Amino acid sequence: MPANDLVSAPIQGQPRTGPYLPPATQPVRTVVWVIHLALPMLGLWLLLANHDDLNIEWHDNFGHFLLIIAVAGINVVLGAMIGQASARRADARLLLVSLVFLSSAGFFLLHGLATPQIILPKGSYGFDLSQPIGLLIASVFAAVSALPLNERAARAVLRSQIWLRGGLVLVLVGWGLASLVPGFTALSDPSPPLGAGLGGFEPVGVVLYAAATAMMFRLHRSRPAAMLISLVTAYALLAEAMIAGMYRHNWHLSWWLWHLLLTLAFVFVAYSAHLQFRREGSSAGLFDSVALSATVRKIRAEYEEALEELVGHLRSRAESRVPVATRLAGKFGLTEGQAAVLDRAGAALAGERELSERLAALVDTGNQTRVGLPERELLTLALDRVRQAYGDVRITLVADGRVAMGAREYGPRDFPGNQPVRLESTIVHPLTVKGRLAGALEVPVGRTAQDAALAATLASQLSISLENARLYQELSTLFRQYMSPDVANSLLADPRTAALGGELVELTALFADLKGFTSFSERAAPGEIVEMLNRYHTAAVPIILSNGGTIVQFVGDALLALFNAPARQADHAAAAARAALAMQEAAEEIAAGTAGYPRFRIGINTGLALVGNIGSPELRGFNAMGDCVNVAARLEGVAEPGTVVIGQSTFDQIIPPPTVRPLGDLALKGKEEPVRAYVLSGLP
Incomplete structure (x- = not known):
């Protein structure tokens, strides 16, 4: 179970799966995030405003090729991992996010393969257009992924995943053949020195990325998570990359800038995934925070069900916990450390549940002490309620000066100073009426740290109840012999x-x-x-x-x-x-x-x-x-x-x-x- 889900809590009435950001740190993170986005645009402005002085040309074909291969490889791995998460969770948003990474990575790779002097001798239209086309296609997936898809729309997206993935592969293969095979299409022909563009469609991609960024940031505000803010940053940087790519001075610093922006977009997400993997030791829940709200609720329900199962197993006091822990670890992809944490959390929750139930039983026992309730009925009701919370509890009253509790007998001398008798797995407390032994209470102990104190409180409560019942009976009998029952009941209830x-x-x-x-x-x-x-x-x-x-x-x-x-x-x-x-x-x-x-x-x-x-x-x-x-x-x-x-x-x-x-x-x-x-x- 991912650690971020273990510590999740609803924020503003909605479920959340990411690590909680304290209110004091959120403004600081927001400022850092804005700086990360503002610096590249500031650099682009400086390069374009001072074209001759700063926007110098730097031509390095092989370095460019290596950079593209490395970044595209990282991006393909991320897209594949997010795709696996979408299949495991059956989540439409994760599917669309994976297509964002795969489409941008695929066309980025084709842009790298079209680097002059690698496959083709010179620059080509395919070299110039591959990445803008990839960014435009990815912007559509990004905008749809940020929408709050309802159940019907999510099912429609999942039903179309074969067509979406297959169509993307066909487009990439077709574009690769068209741009890398000399003479196959015009895409392999040499392009102008300033490069080719999309004919004014770049702003469409910028708008789509901006919308996706705003919607994802709103989602992050409702359930903060490191992966979500990394994805917000990635979408914003992809929008900036489209803006930078509109200035087509090939091999100049402004041209290299959009390569840097793409690299940063992918590295942000990869680094967040790396940190989360190191913290949790598992990749099972790396992208759960990005999923749709319905998926998040389903994940939380699964975790709660698993925890309840573990709590129930712990409370049943089975001899071995290994089968349940092993099964849950396999089901949720838990590491050994996470399984141990879950085991401790289950034990703590089971203890809290038992403590709450025992305290509730104490309250109910006190409420059952009423005027006119016979002693036997009082003890029977109290015993039935107490056994629900404490287990095999036994109450025995004095007979001939002794209390027979199973094979043991107790007398006043066995409880010096009204102190209990501690046995192997139980504790026996005296029940007293007017300071004299009236019975005994045997309670199992050892299940929670508060067992001994709770048993003492229960014995005190039952002693008070027993003494009150006998006192009421004495008063009732005395009053009813000298006055009408209505007057007697009125006096007993309110002196x-x-x-x-x-x-x-x-x-x-x-x-x-x-x-x-x-x-x-x-x-x-x-x-x-x-x-x-x-x-x-x-x-x-x-x-x-x-x-x-x-x-x-x-x-x-x-x-x-x-x-x-x-x-x-x-x-x-x-x-x-x-x-x-x-x-x-x-x-x-x-x-x-x-x-x-x-x-x-x-x-x-x-x-x-x-x-x-x-x-x-x-x-x-x-x-x-x-x-x-x-x-x-x-x-x-x-x-x-x-x-x-x-x-x-x-x-x-x-x-x-x-x-x-x-x-x-x-x-x-x-x-x-x-x-x-x-x-x-x-x-x-």
Whole structure:
């Protein structure tokens, strides 16, 4: 895997495969690049502006031939390498770039072969026109290569590659025969001393190269890479070579200048490829940074897939990593050093993944500690989640003062100062509740450097969760024996609800007592009285709770229940009525089996009341105060044994209307206005 792809990162939301250039160095590189391009043009201007003094003639046929052969050879090698990369990546841009180098190199070579006194005795039209024609053809390939080709266009280019390469070869062979075989065509005839030109087509090539340079530079800005900037420089120098070639003073310094520009264009790319090859030790990804964006994304996806495969292999803890490393090295053309780097990167990433998963498991374990969650359920949920991240984790609770963990047993003395026990591949931490041993946690260690610390944190988290679960269970059991479940749940969830104070709430109050309790108490033994009360309340309490009521007090044989406080109910009046009728049915069954037992009488009323904690900072209770509660108590007082009396406000809120017997307007104690009441006998 090329090193530049290993360190690549998106820039401005696009993928990048070249080595990252820090922001501070980019302006410096840009200045150097501009100087490289400006100096040749400055030299051309000096040569042409002072023709007689500086633009001297230097005639060296054999030196010219050797220069062309060397530069063309380098260019052919570059074109072939880029062509191989285009075939390996199936990338249209790399194919077109390879044709830029091959076409310019081919015609440059033909220009060298046409050097006077090498094959032909004198200069010829072929000698003058070979390189301008080659540069013009290459400019077309360069301009198309810089375009952001879409998928359809790229496929069309790849389908035409045989025709493009074959056509280029035929053109080169035909041009060589025409320009090197004496008398074959006019191209082998001697040309004028000032040389032949393209008849004004040179500016077309300059424009195409300029466009290709601008587009390639824009691509370099989005994903900086040394190979891309070298290609930008090469395209710009080829444009300058066309400009310099327009001044056809053969064998003068201005004529040699375009040879130098061509040489620099190819050498820039060759040198960048050489440096990258030395850095990476492989030619597999030398030109990946030049490829189309779709190809770059595909390459990155392949690398990510390979890295994920290696990470998965490392995390599975297979005995040998050689098969995977060998296969990946062969697939991506990695050197031994690159495979080792990839192996270390995979191991580091696998460790980071495991660390992240274990930290997430710790967070989830803490989130599972909730009010009312049973201890066994809590530990089961925590164990299932923890095993996903930590592997074979085991939790065991104390039994008979010992913790049996597989074939081993642990007691308080095995964990002095609550320190863990370190085994060969696991570590055993004590789980404590209120400072005492409550269980043990066994966690595998050795996979990451943080295993021991994570295991200690996990044990601490589970100890807190276990202690909280038991504390909640104790509080819940204690509270529910002395108050309504709604009040208990509210206090457990938010202790601030125990503060003194209250709020005005519309509620339905239910008062119930046993008519005849006083006379029964006079003739019954204390134990029999308690038994009788417990039987009635044991039947009444579940009925009230199942209908959403809250019992706020027991006073001897009487009880007060509230509906719509503290828990809200939309149909609290109907719920209170259902509960009252069910209580009377249950009371009749109790009284029917025992002679002399008293009967319930119940009063219900709906209205506003002040609901909250009433008392002092030292002792308080949840209660309701208000006229509606007082009326409910008065209605209970006028009810006959075995009946339920409801006020007008309750009757109005039960829809459809209940079955009742009107009692008319009652004058109740403490009320100036009469209260209309009804005897409730049934609900729709």
